[in-house]
Amino acid sequence: MTAMPIQRHIDLTPYNTFAVAAVANYFAPVAGRDDLRAVLDGAGDRSRLILGGGSNILFTRDFDGLVIKNEIRGIRVVREDHDHAWVRVGAGEDWDGFVRWTLRHRLYGLENLASIPGAVGASPIQNIGAYGVEVGDCLEAVETIDLTSGAPRCYQASECALGYRTSIFKQPPRDRYFITAVTFRLSKTARLVTRYADVARAIEGLDPADLDAEMLSDVIRHIRRSKLPDPDELGNAGSFFKNPLVAPDQFAALVAGHGDMPHFSEPDGPVKLAAGWLIEQCGWKGRRVGACGVYPRQALILVNYGGARGEEILALARDIAASVKSRFGIDLETEPRII
Numbered sequence: 085m086t087a088m089p090i091q092r093h094i095d096l097t098p099y100n101t102f103a104v105a106a107v108a109n110y111f112a113p114v115a116g117r118d119d120l121r122a123v124l125d126g127a128g129d130r131s132r133l134i135l136g137g138g139s140n141i142l143f144t145r146d147f148d149g150l151v152i153k154n155e156i157r158g159i160r161v162v163r164e165d166h167d168h169a170w171v172r173v174g175a176g177e178d179w180d181g182f183v184r185w186t187l188r189h190r191l192y193g194l195e196n197l198a199s200i201p202g203a204v205g206a207s208p209i210q211n212i213g214a215y216g217v218e219v220g221d222c223l224e225a226v227e228t229i230d231l232t233s234g235a236p237r238c239y240q241a242s243e244c245a246l247g248y249r250t251s252i253f254k255q256p257p258r259d260r261y262f263i264t265a266v267t268f269r270l271s272k273t274a275r276l277v278t279r280y281a282d283v284a285r286a287i288e289g290l291d292p293a294d295l296d297a298e299m300l301s302d303v304i305r306h307i308r309r310s311k312l313p314d315p316d317e318l319g320n321a322g323s324f325f326k327n328p329l330v331a332p333d334q335f336a337a338l339v340a341g342h343g344d345m346p347h348f349s350e351p352d353g354p355v356k357l358a359a360g361w362l363i364e365q366c367g368w369k370g371r372r373v374g375a376c377g378v379y380p381r382q383a384l385i386l387v388n389y390g391g392a393r394g395e396e397i398l399a400l401a402r403d404i405a406a407s408v409k410s411r412f413g414i415d416l417e418t419e420p421r422i423i
């Protein structure tokens with residue numbers, strides 16, 4: 085196979101779901117390890133950025149170095165026993181396409197993560213999660229190539245330091261480990277997670293015996309369509325802020341002043357607050373600033389109404405974070421990568 089040559093001056097607008105304009109000085113799609121090796125040989129010491137579906141990134145400037153676009157495909161069952169199948173997936177596979185594949189093959193565990201944009205390779209990076217399930221619940225291993233030495237390294241799930249929207253791959257040195265494949269351990273028996281309030285409401289009245297994993301994933305797709313903007317129609321990167329975690333004593337002080345503050349607490353753990361609610365309380369929901377704004381149906385999502393620059397979106401995010409800090413004393417952390 086001949087590797088694609090490194091391309092020059094590529095407009096990244098179609099490669100990020102915010103649809104903001106930015107130019108990559110060098111750009112190389114890679115479809116396999118040979119491509120990657122060839123690209124690295126020709127790349128010299130240019131700075132690198134690895135890109136999947138561009139759904140968790142905000143470009144606020146052109147990228148002077150090399151953007152490596154992951155297009156490594158392939159889905160294969162590599163092991164099986166009575167209860168489980170281990171499925172190895174090329175990191176450039178579309179995440180939602182893979183979720184659909186699991187359901188077609190009667191393999192379960194990822195149905196609540198239906199309809200999340202992006203590529204499989206990025207799924208462990210922020211331990212994607214939705215509706216009571218995280219990818220870490222089914223993660224077995226992550227295969228990487230160290231871009232500085234070219235050496236392969238496989239991380240078992242227990243080595244990935246998975247947490248709420250985080251993992252070892254979100255820590256420095258970023259862009260050193262190129263994820264080439266991810267292996268998932270999927271169950272042959274569906275154990276449906278329906279405790280999340282929106283889901284529980286949507287299936288109310290349904291006999292649990294009539295609900296299967298495919299229906300549950302359809303319910304979740306429907307909920308998501310009604311709440312989240314479609315990036316093909318309105319540029320966005322999903323939740324722009326993480327839900328903040330606060331210590332129980334800080335929460336006690338907060339709730340004394342705001343009795344209706346939504347929260348989720350774990351026994352003996354920190355309390356998770358709803359960033360969207362905090363933002364809404366500060367009056368941001370639905371507000372438009374120039375070509376960008378806060379999505380009217382979900383205050384956690386910043387949107388590009390067309391032609392917004394990355395810096396404008398970042399400035400809006402900073403203003404929002406400053407007002408939450410000033411009203412509640414809470415620091416909001418951004419979820420997408422800012423370039």
Ligand SMILES: Cc1cc2nc3c(=O)[nH]c(=O)nc-3n(C[C@H](O)[C@H](O)[C@H](O)COP(=O)(O)OP(=O)(O)OC[C@H]3O[C@@H](n4cnc5c(N)ncnc54)[C@H](O)[C@@H]3O)c2cc1C
Pocket residue numbers: 101133134135136137138139140141154175200201202203204205206207209210211212213214259261262263264312313314315320321322323421
């Ligand atoms: C409408 C919408 C809804 C969303 N809903 C959710 C949700 O419910 N839950 C959730 O967790 N997220 C959600 N997201 C965020 C996003 O879809 C996920 O984080 C997704 O996993 C990002 O995948 P990607 O391929 O687009 O990553 P990119 O945006 O391309 O990259 C994200 C980061 O990962 C790095 N990276 C990507 N691929 C690799 C690789 N192969 N090797 C090494 N580094 C790599 C990049 O350098 C970057 O730092 C949503 C986004 C949108 C637009």
